[in-house]
Amino acid sequence: MSVTSVALLAGFVGFLLGISGLIAVRVSQRRRRSLVAVEEPTLPEGTAEILAALGLAYVVVDGVDGVIRASPAAYAYGIVRGHTVVHPELLDMIRRTRRNGVVEERRLELTRGSLEKSAIVLDIRVVIIAEEYILLLADDQTEIVRAQSIRNDFVANVSHELKTPVGAISLLSEALDDAAEDKDAVRHFAKSLHKEAIRLSALVQDIIELSRLQGTDVVSKGTVVDLNRVVSEAVDRTRLTAENKGITIKVGGNLKTPVYGDPDLLVTATRNLIDNAVRYSPENTRVGVGLRERDGMAQIMVTDQGPGIPDVEQDRIFERFYRVDSARSRQTGGTGLGLSIVKHVMAQHGGEVSVWSQSGRGSTFTLVIPQVEDLDEYNGPVAASTNERMHLEEERK
Secondary structure, eight states: OOHHHHHHHHHHHHHHHHHHHHHHHHHHHHHHHHHHHSOOOOOOTTHHHHHHHHTSEEEEEOTTSBEEEEOHHHHHTTSEETTEEOOHHHHHHHHHHHHHOOOEEEEEEEESSTTOOOEEEEEEEEEEOSSSOEEEEEEEOHHHHHHHHHHHHHHHHHHHHHHHHHHHHHHHHHHHHHTTTOHHHHHHHHHHHHHHHHHHHHHHHHHHHHHHHHTOOHHHHOEEEOHHHHHHHHHHHHHHHHHHTTOEEEEEOOOOSOEEEOHHHHHHHHHHHHHHHHHHSOTTOEEEEEEEEETTEEEEEEEOOSOOOOGGGTTTTTSTTOOSSHHHHHHHTOOSOHHHHHHHHHHHTTOEEEEEEOTTSOEEEEEEEEBOSOGGGOOSOOBOOHHHHHHHHHHHO
């Protein structure tokens, strides 16, 4: 074969290879354009509107567990981050539903992200809504579960606390019957019976007060309250108990700006603090009640000369039925609910209660309540306390 023929043949082969490469490039480009043109996964028509109307947090995932749609609540609950379902428990439910085709339902307690310590309780329901889509619905049950737990604990505590005085009254009544002929024994048992009856009455009253607190809406039913009057009435209600122990209640300070709230509840909270101070202070001492204003907040401080509260106990004294010294609390007639009531009243009024105490140096409890900012715009009367309203009604009669 001549050199010319070989050259022509090589050129022809090169031409064919070039054409083949060009065709391959064109085919590759077309494939890439077709892949780019593929639309991202979408929900069946009308699904988004239905999910929005449910009012629940929802997540829709595809066949590889990627999130294609999620509600703002799902992100707020911490179950979705970016395009990923965070918790392995949820992924397990999604995969079981995809594998078995069966609806999965569970109640889970989950953390809100790796950096947050708070937990959230969710009722989870996982269903298939299309061949490649899985829907996860989440209903927040945190507050309901917390309320149920508090209610169960409260009922258990109340039952336990009521057993003691009720049992004591039963035994004392039997003892009275057996000692009917012995006047000294009758007098002794009658005195003990009276003491237990008073204690039972105080416990029931505090339980009723605490229950009433939880149903009170201070925001919508409150009024402007003069805390000077509140303190005055609280002192009057505890004066007899203090005089029986030779304790003087000294009030100092004055509040010029009122607060917004329920006057009776504020009297109850202040009276509970003063009553505790009188109970735990030695005889012939003094209980101090101070009033002051600071940074738009009214402060009521109650100081006693009691034994003080250890540091390790101070975080728990506002729990229901918690007592630092159970034996002494029973001797003084305490129910273990007084400080819990104070805490609830402050929460209702947007305030707080705090304690400073050292063993052997007494305790100071401080109520902090927001004052009325625009008093000039308020044209209504300042609420009177219960005693003042009763006196006014008597004068009118």
